[in-house]
Amino acid sequence: xxxxxxxxxxxxxxxxxxxxxxxxxxxxxxxxxxxxxxxxxxxxxxxxxxxxxxxxxxxxxxxxxxxxxxxxxxxxxxxxxxxxxxxxxxxxxxxxxxxxxxxxxxxxxxxxxxxxxxxxxxxxxxxxxxxxxxxxxxxxxxxxxxxxxxxxxxxxxxxxxxxxxxxxxxxxxxxxxxxxxxxxxxxxxxxxxxxxxxxxxxxxxxxxxxxxxxxxxxxxxxxxxxxxxxxxxxxxxxxxxxxxxxxxxxxxxxxxxxxxxxxxxxxxxxxxxxxxxxxxxxxxxxxxxxxxxxxxxxxxxxxxxxxxx
Amino acid sequence: xxxxxxxxxxxxxxxxxxxxxxxxxxxxxxxxxxxxxxxxxxxxxxxxxxxxxxxxxxxxxxxxxxxxxxxxxxxxxxxxxxxxxxxxxxxxxxxxxxxxxxxxxxxxxxxxxxxxxxxxxxxxxxxxxxxxxxxxxxxxxxxxxxxxxxxxxxxxxxxxxxxxxxxxxxxxxxxxxxxxxxxxxxxxxxxxxxxxxxxxxxxxxxxxxxxxxxxxxxxxxxxxxxxxxxxxxxxxxxxxxxxxxxxxx
Ligand SMILES: Cc1cc2nc3c(=O)[nH]c(=O)nc-3n(C[C@H](O)[C@H](O)[C@H](O)COP(=O)(O)OP(=O)(O)OC[C@H]3O[C@@H](n4cnc5c(N)ncnc54)[C@H](O)[C@@H]3O)c2cc1C
Ligand SMILES: Cc1cc2nc3c(=O)[nH]c(=O)nc-3n(C[C@H](O)[C@H](O)[C@H](O)COP(=O)(O)OP(=O)(O)OC[C@H]3O[C@@H](n4cnc5c(N)ncnc54)[C@H](O)[C@@H]3O)c2cc1C
Numbered sequence: 397x398x399x400x401x402x403x404x405x406x407x408x409x410x411x412x413x414x415x416x417x418x419x420x421x422x423x424x425x426x427x428x429x430x431x432x433x434x435x436x437x438x439x440x441x442x443x444x445x446x447x448x449x450x451x452x453x454x455x456x457x458x459x460x461x462x463x464x465x466x467x468x469x470x471x472x473x474x475x476x477x478x479x480x481x482x483x484x485x486x487x488x489x490x491x492x493x494x495x496x497x498x499x500x501x502x503x504x505x506x507x508x509x510x511x512x513x514x515x516x517x518x519x520x521x522x523x524x525x526x527x528x529x530x531x532x533x534x535x536x537x538x539x540x541x542x543x544x545x546x547x548x549x550x551x552x553x554x555x556x557x558x559x560x561x562x563x564x565x566x567x568x569x570x571x572x573x574x575x576x577x578x579x580x581x582x583x584x585x586x587x588x589x590x591x592x593x594x595x596x597x598x599x600x601x602x603x604x605x606x607x608x609x610x611x612x613x614x615x616x617x618x619x620x621x622x623x624x625x626x627x628x629x630x631x632x633x634x635x636x637x638x639x640x641x642x643x644x645x646x647x648x649x650x651x652x653x654x655x656x657x658x659x660x661x662x663x664x665x666x667x668x669x670x671x672x673x674x675x676x677x678x679x680x681x682x683x684x685x686x687x688x689x690x691x692x693x694x695x696x697x698x699x700x701x702x703x704x705x
Numbered sequence: 706x707x708x709x710x711x712x713x714x715x716x717x718x719x720x721x722x723x724x725x726x727x728x729x730x731x732x733x734x735x736x737x738x739x740x741x742x743x744x745x746x747x748x749x750x751x752x753x754x755x756x757x758x759x760x761x762x763x764x765x766x767x768x769x770x771x772x773x774x775x776x777x778x779x780x781x782x783x784x785x786x787x788x789x790x791x792x793x794x795x796x797x798x799x800x801x802x803x804x805x806x807x808x809x810x811x812x813x814x815x816x817x818x819x820x821x822x823x824x825x826x827x828x829x830x831x832x833x834x835x836x837x838x839x840x841x842x843x844x845x846x847x848x849x850x851x852x853x854x855x856x857x858x859x860x861x862x863x864x865x866x867x868x869x870x871x872x873x874x875x876x877x878x879x880x881x882x883x884x885x886x887x888x889x890x891x892x893x894x895x896x897x898x899x900x901x902x903x904x905x906x907x908x909x910x911x912x913x914x915x916x917x918x919x920x921x922x923x924x925x926x927x928x929x930x931x932x933x934x935x936x937x938x939x940x941x942x943x944x945x946x947x948x949x950x951x952x953x954x
Contacts, residue, residue, distance in 0.1 A: 467843050489864040493846050496834035505800050505919035508829045523828055524722040528731050531923040572843040575859060575870040616954060634863045641883060649953040659721055666931060670951045687934035690943050700940045
C-alpha cells in the first residue's frame, strides 16, 4: 500500500499544513511519498525531503504549475496518483480547489476534511457545520482524501532523508490562466497554525478598532481572526474569516471579542483548547462554549487587558 | 449566453441539526428546509447577468426527489427562467451529482455554470470542481467577483492568503463564496409567476448516468460537547486564570 501526499507550498517554502497531512497519512499505515508541483519549487522540495517518515519526494517543476491552477495540477496528480492507493492533501484553499477534480478524473469519491482515520477505509468527518460527526466508509479502491489540519498534529519537519525524483510531465489544459493576486502581508503567525488567536466581530464597530486587538496579538504572538459579520462589513479582509465557510482553527487559546457565537462561527473554533469570550451581552451564545467569559464593554476591557499583560 | 445554476435543498441554516440517539442518521424530522445559501448567491449572480444583458436565459437545476422542486421554484421566483429536476431517490454523492449535471450541460450547452462553493449540510465542497473535470471546463471556485469579457470570464477567488484572479475560457464553472453578492428577496408577484414557469423532469437514465455509491455512512454521533466554563469578574481575574489555571499565557 502507498500514499501520495500533495505538498502545500509557495514554491519557496513548504507550508505547515503539509505536515498535518503527513501525520494523517501515517495513520493510514502505508508508505508515504510527497508530490511537489510548482515552478522553481526546488526549495519546497528540499523541505519536503526533510520531513520525517517520507520515502520519496516527486517534483514536477514546470511552468503550468506555477500558480497551482486546478485545471493543470489535477491532470498531473491524477497521472502520478494512478500508482497509489491513497492521495491525501491538507484541506487548504488550494486542495479544496484541486482535489475534487482529481477524484472525478479517477472516477472516485473524495472524502472531504477527515478528522480521524478509523481504519484503512473508514474515516470520521464533520457535517452540518460540525454539529454532527459522520463515520463514512469508502468502497473505492483508490481514495482521494482531504484532511482537516487541526485534527492531526504536525509531523516533524526535520529528521527525514527522502530521495528526490523529477517528474517530467507538463500538463497545460490551456483553458485557464493566472491574472493576479492580492495577498495580505503580515508578520504575524498564520491563522491556522498560530497557538493563540484573537478574533473580532461586529462588536468591533469598524476596521480601525481592530488596532485594539493588534496590541494584544503582538504581546501574545497571536494571529488575528474575525467573524463573517466583521468581514462582510468590510472591517477586515476575507482571509481572516473563521468559521464553517472560512478557516478552521484550533489554537491553545482563542479569544473571541464582540462575537455573538453563531453556529457557523463556532464550527471554526470550538476545538480550541481554551476559549475566552469578551462580550457585553451576558446571554450571548459564545459564553456557552467559553472556558472564561468576561461580560464587559470591549472598549474598556481590551486596553486594560493589553496594559496588564 | 445561457447560464445554468445548480441549487440544492438543504436544512435551513438556522436549524441546529442533531444526530439521532441511536446514531443511525441525523434527525431531519420536521426541520425547516431551504435553498442552500451559497446556491441562492449563485441564482442571484445569474439573474444579475441576465439583467445586465449578458445572459439570455437562466436555468435552475436541482438533483433530488420531488421535494427539491420547491427550491427550483424559489430560484424561478428569484428570476430564473425555467427549471430542471433530475429525479433521484433522496440524496446522492457529489460525484454522481456532478455526472448528472454534466448530462444537463450536454443537453443545454450553457456558457456558464454557477454552483455554490459548498452545501451547508454535507460541507463537501466538491461538486463544481468535479463537474469541471468531467466536462473539461475551467473553474473559478470561491468567487467574490465574476466579470464576463467576450469569450472569457475573469473570476476573483477568496483563497487562503487573500484574493486571486484567474481568467477562464468559456464555457466555465463558477462556485460562489459569501461575498459575491447579496441575494434579493422574492416578491409575491414573482412567487406567483414562478408557479407558471416551465419545469422539466429527467431521470438519471435519460441523461445516461448510473447512480453509484462510493461512500456509505456507517454512523453519526454528536461532537464532543464543550462544557460552559465560568464568568470571570474582571480583567485581573481573567489574566490570573489564563496564567495560573489554563497556563496558556
Ligand atoms: C451560509 C452561511 C455561512 C456562514 N459562515 C460563517 C463563518 O464561516 N464564520 C462566521 O463567523 N460566520 C458565518 N456566518 C454568519 C453567522 O451566522 C453570523 O451572522 C456571524 O457569525 C455573526 O458575527 P458576529 O458574532 O460578529 O456578529 P453579531 O452576531 O452581530 O454579534 C456581535 C456581538 O458583539 C457584541 N458587542 C457589541 N458591542 C460590544 C461591545 N462594545 N463590547 C463587547 N461586546 C459587544 C454583541 O453583544 C454581540 O454578541 C455564516 C452564515 C451563513 C448563512
Ligand atoms: C442517509 C444519507 C447518507 C449519506 N451519506 C453520504 C456519505 O457518506 N457521503 C457523501 O458524500 N454523501 C452522503 N450523502 C449525500 C450528502 O447528503 C450530499 O447530498 C452529497 O454528498 C452532496 O454533497 P454536498 O451537497 O455537500 O456537495 P457540495 O460539493 O458541498 O455542493 C456544492 C454545490 O453543488 C451543487 N449541488 C450539490 N448537490 C446538489 C444537488 N443535489 N442538486 C443540485 N445542485 C447540487 C450546489 O450548487 C451546491 O451548492 C448522504 C445522504 C443521505 C440522505
